[in-house]
Amino acid sequence: MSTQRATTASTGSIGATPPEVLDEAIGKLRAAAPAWCDTGVAERIRILDELRVTTLEAGPAWVAAAARAKGIPPGDGLEAEDWGSGIATTTRYLSLLSGTLQDIAATGRPDPPAMRTDGARVVVDVLPAERFDRLLFQGFSAEVWLTPGVSEEQARARMGRIYRPDHEPVPAVSVVLGAGNVSSIGLLDALYQLFALDRVALLKMNPANAYLGPHIAEAFRPLIERDVLRIVYGGADVGRHLTEHQETDAIHVTGSDRTYEAIVFGKGDEGRARKHRGEPRLDKPVTAELGNVTPVIVVPGPWNARDLAFHGDNIASMLVHNAGFNCIASRMIVQHRAWSKRGALLDAVRHSLARANPRVPYYPGAEQSYEEATRGHDRLERFGPPEAELPFTLLPELDPDGPEPSTFTTEAFCGVLGEVALETERSVPAFIDAAVSLCNERLWGTLAASILIHPRSLADPEVSAAMERALERLRYGTIVVNHWPGAAYAFMSTPWGAYPGAPPEDIQSGTGVVHNTYLLEDVEKTVVRGPFRTRVKPPWFHDHRHADALVPRLAELSATGDATVLPGLLAAALRG
Numbered sequence: 001m002s003t004q005r006a007t008t009a010s011t012g013s014i015g016a017t018p019p020e021v022l023d024e025a026i027g028k029l030r031a032a033a034p035a036w037c038d039t040g041v042a043e044r045i046r047i048l049d050e051l052r053v054t055t056l057e058a059g060p061a062w063v064a065a066a067a068r069a070k071g072i073p074p075g076d077g078l079e080a081e082d083w084g085s086g087i088a089t090t091t092r093y094l095s096l097l098s099g100t101l102q103d104i105a106a107t108g109r110p111d112p113p114a115m116r117t118d119g120a121r122v123v124v125d126v127l128p129a130e131r132f133d134r135l136l137f138q139g140f141s142a143e144v145w146l147t148p149g150v151s152e153e154q155a156r157a158r159m160g161r162i163y164r165p166d167h168e169p170v171p172a173v174s175v176v177l178g179a180g181n182v183s184s185i186g187l188l189d190a191l192y193q194l195f196a197l198d199r200v201a202l203l204k205m206n207p208a209n210a211y212l213g214p215h216i217a218e219a220f221r222p223l224i225e226r227d228v229l230r231i232v233y234g235g236a237d238v239g240r241h242l243t244e245h246q247e248t249d250a251i252h253v254t255g256s257d258r259t260y261e262a263i264v265f266g267k268g269d270e271g272r273a274r275k276h277r278g279e280p281r282l283d284k285p286v287t288a289e290l291g292n293v294t295p296v297i298v299v300p301g302p303w304n305a306r307d308l309a310f311h312g313d314n315i316a317s318m319l320v321h322n323a324g325f326n327c328i329a330s331r332m333i334v335q336h337r338a339w340s341k342r343g344a345l346l347d348a349v350r351h352s353l354a355r356a357n358p359r360v361p362y363y364p365g366a367e368q369s370y371e372e373a374t375r376g377h378d379r380l381e382r383f384g385p386p387e388a389e390l391p392f393t394l395l396p397e398l399d400p401d402g403p404e405p406s407t408f409t410t411e412a413f414c415g416v417l418g419e420v421a422l423e424t425e426r427s428v429p430a431f432i433d434a435a436v437s438l439c440n441e442r443l444w445g446t447l448a449a450s451i452l453i454h455p456r457s458l459a460d461p462e463v464s465a466a467m468e469r470a471l472e473r474l475r476y477g478t479i480v481v482n483h484w485p486g487a488a489y490a491f492m493s494t495p496w497g498a499y500p501g502a503p504p505e506d507i508q509s510g511t512g513v514v515h516n517t518y519l520l521e522d523v524e525k526t527v528v529r530g531p532f533r534t535r536v537k538p539p540w541f542h543d544h545r546h547a548d549a550l551v552p553r554l555a556e557l558s559a560t561g562d563a564t565v566l567p568g569l570l571a572a573a574l575r576g
Helices: 019-038 041-069 077-107 152-158 185-195 207-219 236-243 257-264 268-277 305-324 342-355 366-374 428-442 461-473 486-491 547-560 563-574
Strands: 114-118 121-127 141-146 173-177 200-205 229-233 250-254 286-289 294-298 330-336 381-383 392-398 416-422 448-452 478-481 523-529
Touching: 019 173, 019 200, 019 229, 019 236, 041 077, 041 207, 041 547, 077 185, 077 305, 077 486, 077 547, 114 152, 121 152, 121 523, 173 185, 173 236, 185 200, 185 207, 185 250, 200 207, 200 236, 207 229, 229 236, 236 257, 250 257, 257 268, 257 286, 294 305, 294 428, 305 330, 305 342, 305 392, 305 416, 305 448, 330 342, 330 428, 342 381, 342 392, 342 416, 366 392, 366 416, 416 428, 428 461, 478 486, 486 523, 547 563
Parallel strands: 173 200, 173 250, 200 229, 250 286, 294 330, 294 448, 330 416, 392 416, 448 478, 478 523
Antiparallel strands: 114 121, 121 141, 141 523, 381 392
16 A cells, blocks of 8 residues: 555645634533433434434545545555444444433333442443344453442442433533544544533544544534534644633543643643642543553463464554554553463564555654654564555563663554563463553553453463453453453443543543443443454454455444345455
């Protein structure tokens, strides 16, 4: 594929929204907020179902615009990425949320597949979430672990709180500062404000993907026509105007921890002093999803050649997707130094990265991020043709006991992946315990982590017990067994956000959750389990040969519920 850099001319340029227009938008939202709170469940279901149609209709132009901005030629199979992370995730969210509101209309509350008490906590099963999930996500399950001490009775009383008869609505205006990398993030965050928190929403597009604003406006026309959603444009000055506006009540941001700190504490010496004193300058709630040095813990086991090849592609695809500009890209492989297959797995990752299409480093600041991530490393393994601007890069043999490299403490927002090998006693349980400690104590962020473990390893009771300890101890909002955390992002029934409890002065990956279509409260973490090897190639694998035929059909299936889409969808899946 071409690696020509995208330009402003090729993606279009949208100027900053003037202050007076921002004020007018906030005023219209404020005026519409009471009526939104009074909008009944039946009407909200109708709106969601209308949005499923308009989003699907907006899909082709939306995806084409994203491809142009990312330097992807028209018709290239890489367009499947934005069909998946943009359109299919959005239509699935709309479909699942519509189903939840239908349950509320019928029974008064959301109806997840199961809820049970497991020890000191409540566990809620949230997958499968709709009728085709058992077919599409064979072998996958997802649980939401609630905060210990919350009872089942309390959990049921709190979920879907804004739809309870005793709820007293408080009309409110929220500002959503959208992400610039994944096209669905900002709009899904705005939908969560509207349908889960009962707030009308003003979405500021990130300058990096402002070109998508008109397409999102077309998709979300039913909300814009009701004056409950507005889309505006601009950089930090516009963001500051919105977040400091006296008529805005809440803020949600997806971006970096530096952006969060600038909003909450301010910039410069005054901001640093406020942060040190723990004195936010705003008196309105701020939720955020901010990023992560995402670990992939590899548990030693009896892996064969097919296992190694599958997970070489698995780990590489976690990095390659969206050119590495994902907050849940694989950033650190954690292995046991004594495992006999350690080198073979790294070779499988290398082989997969070498086959990956070179990508345009389209995201602002990519060059600086790459330079910082690779500075001072003796071993740099670059993959791709010589002309690749920022090649996918592996940093093996990082020292777990030496001075912390930037790859431990800073998210490399580009195509850089590190590897660290731990020296522990030879037992697998000891390695699992040590890997958890490394992730919790040395790696920055609390958003998501992956653990790869062979089913025969889990047959050992001591290893199984260590695995359950790991799931309990890992301080991440999402833990995915055997697969990419991006799967949990796409499931939508799973809450998405950082591990709770970070103070504003050390926010890490953020605070609060989104997605969460069963409208659960008191969420601690999500645990997704998947098969060690899937029967068909996952559509997010970078070498899937027919993802461009498969993923648009997934979007159509969620948007329409039309079973006639399935034959073509399954055929594309089987040919992957």
